[in-house]
Amino acid sequence: MPAAQSSPPPSRFSGKVALITGAAGDIGAAVARRLAGEGARVVLLDKNRQGVEAVAGSLVESGWSALGVECDQTSSEQVEAVFREHFATGVDVCFANAGWGRTDSFLDMPVDTLRRTFDINVFGTFIVCQAVARAMVSAKRGGSIVLTSSTGAQQAAAPVLDRKSVV
Numbered sequence: 001m002p003a004a005q006s007s008p009p010p011s012r013f014s015g016k017v018a019l020i021t022g023a024a025g026d027i028g029a030a031v032a033r034r035l036a037g038e039g040a041r042v043v044l045l046d047k048n049r050q051g052v053e054a055v056a057g058s059l060v061e062s063g064w065s066a067l068g069v070e071c072d073q074t075s076s077e078q079v080e081a082v083f084r085e086h087f088a089t090g091v092d093v094c095f096a097n098a099g100w101g102r103t104d105s106f107l108d109m110p111v112d113t114l115r116r117t118f119d120i121n122v123f124g125t126f127i128v129c130q131a132v133a134r135a136m137v138s139a140k141r142g143g144s145i146v147l148t149s150s151t152g153a154q155q156a157a158a159p160v161l162d163r164k165s166v167v
Contacts, residue, residue, distance in 0.1 A: 011039030017091050018042045021073055021128055022098030024051025027148065031095050032056075036064035040093065043086050045071040045128075047098075073098050073124035083131050090139025094132040096125050097148045 018035045022028040023044030036042045036059045046052035049070035056068030069086065071078050100120040102113050129145055136143045 013093070014039030016040045016093060017087065017089070018093035018095065019045065019087070019091050019128075019132060020095045020097060021045045021125075022096075023055055023068070024048040025097070028095070028097045029055045031097065032059060032066065033062075035093065035095075036062070036066055041065040042067070043082075043091075044068045045073065045082065045098070047072050073128050074119045076127050079127050079131050083135060087135050090141060090143075091132055091135045092141070092143040094129065094143070094145045095148070096128055096145065098124060098128075099149070 013035055016039070018032075018040040020028050020032050020035070020042060023032050024046035028044070028046070032042050032044055032055060042056075042059065042065065044052050044056050044066065046068070047070065049068075052068035052070060054068075056066040059066035067086065069082055071082050073079060098120065101117060102109070104110070104113055125147065129147070132143075132145055
C-alpha cells in the first residue's frame with residue numbers, strides 16, 4: 001500500500017498583512033524576509049526610499065509579496081496616507097522597528113538631538129502603532145504589535161535615550 005501523501009503545513013502567516021517600519025535597515029529587512037517567507041504580504045516603511053524599495057524588490061524577486069513605501073513615521077499625515085492607500089482591509093502584524101539614537105553624553109547632548117530622538121522613537125512609534133490599532137479595530141480582527149529596542153538600555157553606561165525611548 002503506498003504511503004499517504006501529506007500536504008505541506010500551512011504557512012504561519014499565510015493570508016496575513018504585515019507592516020514593518022525601519023525596513024531598510026538590517027533588522028527590519030531580516031524580519032520582512034522571515035514574515036514574507038512564512039506567507040505574509042509585507043508592506044515595508046522607511047524614510048530611505050531607495051533602501052526600502054531595494055528590500056521590497058529582493059523579496060519580490062524571491063517570489064514573495066512585498067511593497068516598499070517611503071514614509072516618515074513622525075508625520076501623522078504621511079502615516080495616515082499610507083494606511084488609506086495600503087491597509088484598507090486591515091493589518092494583522094506590526095513590527096515597529098524604526099528608531100534613531102546618538103551616543104552623545106547627557107552633558108553634551110544638544111536639545112535638538114533629544115527632540116529628534118523623541119520624535120522618531122516615541123512619537124513616531126506612537127503614530128504608527130495607533131494607526132495599526134485603529135486598522136485592527138476597524139477590520140474587527142486582532143493582531144500583533146511588536147516594538148523593538150536597542151540593547152543600549154541594558155548597558156551600564158548606556159547613552160541617554162539610545163535607539164528606542166519606548167523601552
